[in-house]
Amino acid sequence: MSQRHVPVMLQRCLDLLAPALEQPGTSPAEGRGPVVVDCTLGLGGHSEALLTRFPGVRLVALDRDKEALRLSGERLASFGDRATLVHAVYDELPDVLDRLGIPAVQGVLFDLGVSSMQLDEADRGFAYAQDAPLDMRMDQTTGVSAAEVLNTYPPGELVRILRAYGEEKQAKRIVAAVVRERDKEPFSNSARLVELIRDALPQAAKRTGGNPAKRTFQALRIEVNGELTVLERAVPAAVKALAVGGRIAVLSYHSLEDRLVKQVFAEGAASTAPPGLPVVPERYQPRLKLLTRGAELPTEEEVAENRRAAPARLRGAERIREDVR
Numbered sequence: 001m002s003q004r005h006v007p008v009m010l011q012r013c014l015d016l017l018a019p020a021l022e023q024p025g026t027s028p029a030e031g032r033g034p035v036v037v038d039c040t041l042g043l044g045g046h047s048e049a050l051l052t053r054f055p056g057v058r059l060v061a062l063d064r065d066k067e068a069l070r071l072s073g074e075r076l077a078s079f080g081d082r083a084t085l086v087h088a089v090y091d092e093l094p095d096v097l098d099r100l101g102i103p104a105v106q107g108v109l110f111d112l113g114v115s116s117m118q119l120d121e122a123d124r125g126f127a128y129a130q131d132a133p134l135d136m137r138m139d140q141t142t143g144v145s146a147a148e149v150l151n152t153y154p155p156g157e158l159v160r161i162l163r164a165y166g167e168e169k170q171a172k173r174i175v176a177a178v179v180r181e182r183d184k185e186p187f188s189n190s191a192r193l194v195e196l197i198r199d200a201l202p203q204a205a206k207r208t209g210g211n212p213a214k215r216t217f218q219a220l221r222i223e224v225n226g227e228l229t230v231l232e233r234a235v236p237a238a239v240k241a242l243a244v245g246g247r248i249a250v251l252s253y254h255s256l257e258d259r260l261v262k263q264v265f266a267e268g269a270a271s272t273a274p275p276g277l278p279v280v281p282e283r284y285q286p287r288l289k290l291l292t293r294g295a296e297l298p299t300e301e302e303v304a305e306n307r308r309a310a311p312a313r314l315r316g317a318e319r320i321r322e323d324v325r
Contacts, residue, residue: 006306007045008111009298009314013249014053016291016316017107020247021054033058036107037097039090039238044072046109051079057107059083060100062090064139064225089139091233097241104243112231113253131191136217136224146220150193151186155179165228165256166219173200174216190217218254228256235264239288242319247291249316258295258313265290265317287323291316 007013021034033056038047041063051059059082063069069085076083086096090110097105134147150158155175162171177200178187187193194213201212222228238248252258268288273280295313303310 006308007049008251008306008309008312009296009302010046010049012296012314013046013109013251014049016249016314017050017109017247018054020106020245020318021050021057023056023106034106035060035102035104036109037093037105037238037241038062038109038111039093039234040109040111041072041085042068042111044075046111047072047083048075050107050109051076051082057082060096060102060105061085062088062093062096064089066139066141089230089234091230091237093234093241094237104246105241106243106246108238108242108246108248110235110238110248110250110252112227112251112257131189134187134190134193134220136221138225144224146224147187149220149223150178151182161223162216162219164219165222166215166217167255168215168219170201173202176200222256228260231257231260235261239264239268239317239319240323244319244322246319247316248319249314252295252313252315253311258315261315262295265315268317282321285321287319287321288317289320291318 017036021036023034034054035058036050036054038050038059038061041047041061042065044061047059047061050057059076059079061072061076061083063072063085064087066087069087073085076085084100088096093108097103134145134150136146137143149161153161158175158178159171162168162174168174174197177196178193181187181192181196193216194211197213197216235250242248250261252261265288269286269290271280271284271286273284277284292315295315297314298309298312
């Protein structure tokens with residue numbers, strides 16, 4: 001499993017979180033060690049590295065994908081009760097910590113997007129390069145599939161999704177073709193959708209930006225899993241869960257995710273004082289300190305080793321002040 005999953009920007013993530021997790025004289029066995037949350041467990045590469053590098057930490061790891069939890073449970077079994085794996089979506093973090101009796105944590109990591117396992121398992125329907133059922137649910141026990149979205153959503157809603165979540169300029173053309181074809185026969189597999197998109201796009205649009213189906217598949221995946229809606233709740237909740245001195249690192253893979261993370265961090269790092277105050281009261285002081293200058297990118301060497309790292313953007317922040325009511 002470790003061979004099929006190469007954690008993205010692993011060393012940089014560990015270095016960003018290190019000052020908050022390297023606390024001497026603590027023991028997770030006694031319940032006194034730092035707690036780090038991996039909000040997107042996946043195949044467990046980042047979690048395994050966190051537990052290995054920081055022997056004093058306790059890990060809480062979340063994933064909505066039960067198969068990912070099973071595989072990662074095997075991978076992390078040797079760490080015993082230092083690792084607590086939870087079937088949950090990452091915006092459920094406050095409830096998870098409350099159930100575990102953890103008032104605050106020292107580290108949070110998000111590795112957003114689709115996990116390597118979901119891309120590599122053909123029957124999940126995430127990858128446009130291979131034919132598969134159009135599912136795309138990260139948790140296959142609940143929710144509507146990508147096929148249901150394509151076959152049942154009104155045309156105007158499909159156009160909105162492709163434009164908003166895929167930044168697809170040819171959304172109207174693609175949706176017109178989808179509606180025409182679904183009236184003949186409902187969509188069920190990815191190859192038919194990829195072929196339809198290729199046929200619907202003008203030649204100029206096919207020559208730029210890689211596979212022409214990429215943006216549509218991204219949009220459908222985000223819609224099926226409610227990814228941006230969940231992220232809008234999850235990142236502020238994670239910041240709120242941090243103890244003072246705690247750190248958060250977020251890996252995102254497209255501009256919509258990165259923009260949202262940037263906005264939450266920027267708001268936390270800004271003073272909320274009305275202009276013109278000679279002295280800024282504590283309740284208006286920033287709660288966060290930015291740890292990255294803009295979004296950090298993977299190195300050329302890392303991209304050469306792991307092509308899935310290419311679109312990654314990493315942002316980090318440190319909690320420097322409690323919320324003051």
